[in-house]
Amino acid sequence: xxxxxxxxxxxxxxxxxxxxxxxxxxxxxxxxxxxxxxxxxxxxxxxxxxxxxxxxxxxxxxxxxxxxxxxxxxxxxxxxxxxxxxxxxxxxxxxxxxxxxxxxxxxxxxxxxxxxxxxxxxxxxxxxxxxxxxxxxxxxxxxxxxxxxxxxxxxxxxxxxxxxxxxxxxxxxxxxxxxxxxxxxxxxxxxxxxxxxxxxxxxxxxxxxxxxxxxxxxxxxxxxxxxxxxxxxxxxxxxxxxxxxxxxxxxxxxxxxxxxxxxxxxxxxxxxxxxxxxxxxxxxxxxxxxxxxxxxxxxxxxxxxxxxxxxxxxxxxxxxxxxxxxxxxxxxxxxxxxxxxxxxxxxxxxxxxxxxxxxxxxxxxxxxxxxxxxxxxxxxxxxxxxxxxxxxxxx
Numbered sequence: 001x002x003x004x005x006x007x008x009x010x011x012x013x014x015x016x017x018x019x020x021x022x023x024x025x026x027x028x029x030x031x032x033x034x035x036x037x038x039x040x041x042x043x044x045x046x047x048x049x050x051x052x053x054x055x056x057x058x059x060x061x062x063x064x065x066x067x068x069x070x071x072x073x074x075x076x077x078x079x080x081x082x083x084x085x086x087x088x089x090x091x092x093x094x095x096x097x098x099x100x101x102x103x104x105x106x107x108x109x110x111x112x113x114x115x116x117x118x119x120x121x122x123x124x125x126x127x128x129x130x131x132x133x134x135x136x137x138x139x140x141x142x143x144x145x146x147x148x149x150x151x152x153x154x155x156x157x158x159x160x161x162x163x164x165x166x167x168x169x170x171x172x173x174x175x176x177x178x179x180x181x182x183x184x185x186x187x188x189x190x191x192x193x194x195x196x197x198x199x200x201x202x203x204x205x206x207x208x209x210x211x212x213x214x215x216x217x218x219x220x221x222x223x224x225x226x227x228x229x230x231x232x233x234x235x236x237x238x239x240x241x242x243x244x245x246x247x248x249x250x251x252x253x254x255x256x257x258x259x260x261x262x263x264x265x266x267x268x269x270x271x272x273x274x275x276x277x278x279x280x281x282x283x284x285x286x287x288x289x290x291x292x293x294x295x296x297x298x299x300x301x302x303x304x305x306x307x308x309x310x311x312x313x314x315x316x317x318x319x320x321x322x323x324x325x326x327x328x329x330x331x332x333x334x335x336x337x338x339x340x341x342x343x344x345x346x347x348x349x350x351x352x353x354x355x356x357x358x359x360x361x362x363x364x365x366x367x368x369x370x371x372x373x374x375x376x377x378x379x380x381x382x383x384x385x386x387x388x389x390x391x392x393x394x395x
Contacts, residue, residue, distance in 0.1 A: 036146040039153045040124070040188045042240070044232040045224070047210035048196040050155035051122050055084035057153050058120045062088065071119040071145070071152075072106040072138075078209065088120070096132040105132040108141045111150070118151045124185075125160035125178040139184050155194075158236040161185060162323040163285040166278075171231045172223050181323035182285065193240055198229035242289040265293035268349040269326075270340045270374070272299065273313040278320045280355040283388050285324035287353065295326040298343055300336035337370060341377040351384040 039057070041050045051073060062068045070090040075081040091114055094107035105128050111119055126138040135141050142152050159168035165176040185191070196204075204210050205224050269284045271277040281297055288295040299314065321328045333339035344352055356371055371387060378385045 036149050036151040037190075038142075038146055038151070038188045039190045039192070040185060041153070041155045041192050041194050042185075042236060043155070043157055043194040043196070044236045045157055045159075045201055045229055047201050047204045048194045050157075050194045051081055052084055053192070053194050054120050054122060054153050054155050055081070055088070058088055058118065059084065061118055067117040069111070069114060069116040069119055071111045071121045073120055073122040080209075089116075091119075094132050096129050098129045098131060103129040103132065105129055106138060106141055108133050108135070108144060111145060112148050115148065116150060118153060119145055121145075121152055121154045124154045124156040125180045127178050137180075139180050143184065156180060156185065158232055158239060161239065162320065163282050163289070164235055164239065166282050167286070168232060168235065172228045174223050179323070181325075182289075183323070183325040186325070191240065193236060195233070195236075198226045198233070201229055202226065238290070242292075265291050265350045266348060267291075267293045267295050267351045267353060268340070268344050268347070269295070269297045269353045270300070270336075271297055271317055273311075273317065275313070276355055277313075277317045280353065280388050281317065281320050281326065282324060284353040284386075285326060287351075287386065288326075293350070295324070296329060296347065296349070297321045297326050298329045298331055298340055300331045300333055300339045302334060302336060303332060337373045337377060340374060341381055341383075344378070344383050345381050349383055351386055352378050353386045353388060355388045 041053045041057075043050045055070075055073065058068045058070070068088060070085065070088050072093065073085065073090075075085060091107060091110050093104040094110070096103050096105060106121065121138065121142055124139050124142060128136055128138060128141075130136075133141065135144070142154060145152050158164055159172070159176050160178055160180050161182055162179045163182050165179050169176045201210075202220060202224055205216055205219055208216070211219055265288075267284055267288045269281055271281065284297075285295060287293070297317075299317070318328055329343065331339050331343060340352070343349075352374065354371060354374055375385045375387075
């Protein structure tokens with residue numbers, strides 16, 4: 001279940017949270033499940049009230065008798081946030097020296113030793129300071145807590161999801177460097193949207209409730225423009241709609257296990273080590289999520305070509321494939337186009353996604369002649385083709 005809850009900075013709780021809290025607390029000590037429960041508060045942008053929602057969740061559970069700690073959260077000097085932290089135990093942070101400066105990070109080992117019933121962890125996409133622990137990303141810390149049987153409540157903005165990051169970067173003009181694999185977010189037992197209108201977010205920015213005063217003018221004319229916030233909000237709603245649809249499909253499948261279902265959709269992406277392939281995979285992942293389709297990614301190597309492809313670039317493509325939850329296939333053949341189509345026939349692929357090569361950084365993904373040939377062969381096989389143009393934003 002993925003409720004859409006409207007939170008303000010003085011945030012009211014979601015309408016159904018009381019019932020959810022009762023369900024969460026009931027049976028927590030019965031040892032029925034080894035892994036912890038995972039809840040995410042998702043928002044379109046900073047300032048929507050994710051941290052407030054997370055802390056309110058912790059306070060409600062504490063009042064109902066659950067053992068709750070703050071594994072990591074910051075008030076940034078905001079009285080409203082600080083007030084929500086009052087009464088909640090805070091696990092001491094790990095202090096790390098890095099390039100002459102001291103940084104405070106989540107102390108994973110301290111949280112595991114303390115082993116609370118519930119840990120509150122802000123900013124799931126955060127990159128840990130080198131040397132502060134055994135994991136480079138906070139989401140990796142969270143997974144270890146869950147595996148240790150600790151319930152985790154956390155927060156993330158939509159632009160940090162791997163499959164959405166490129167689109168968000170094109171919309172806002174701000175590259176997204178901190179990313180969370182989609183499969184991590186989809187592992188959550190519950191995702192709640194902390195929703196605020198663009199007007200509310202801009203108002204909070206003007207009032208100094210998001211960034212320091214010196215950063216406000218640039219933020220309002222760049223990332224926090226009304227059109228950017230509207231687009232990010234739409235991306236968050238679409239992601240949640242995809243999740244809700246998948247949950248409904250699974251429930252129906254369980255109830256009608258003996259029914260005869262139509263052949264499921266499957267999408268295939270052909271990639272090379274050329275720049276732009278990562279973006280094509282992310283675009284295909286969005287298409288797959290919206291159509292509840294499986295996603296396969298194929299790379300065809302050609303023997304005796306006299307030169308090797310860029311291994312680092314190909315490794316980056318493979319990492320994106322893993323992050324979006326797709327399946328990687330490494331094939332070989334002297335005619336990559338035919339190999340791709342034959343694989344599509346054999347695996348009952350319903351759509352092939354390819355990137356067009358035209359100008360700039362996209363040049364070389366697939367030559368125009370290749371696009372035409374793949375399109376022709378796919379048409380003969382009865383398979384749809386979706387061509388991703390350079391810089392294309394999802395419709």
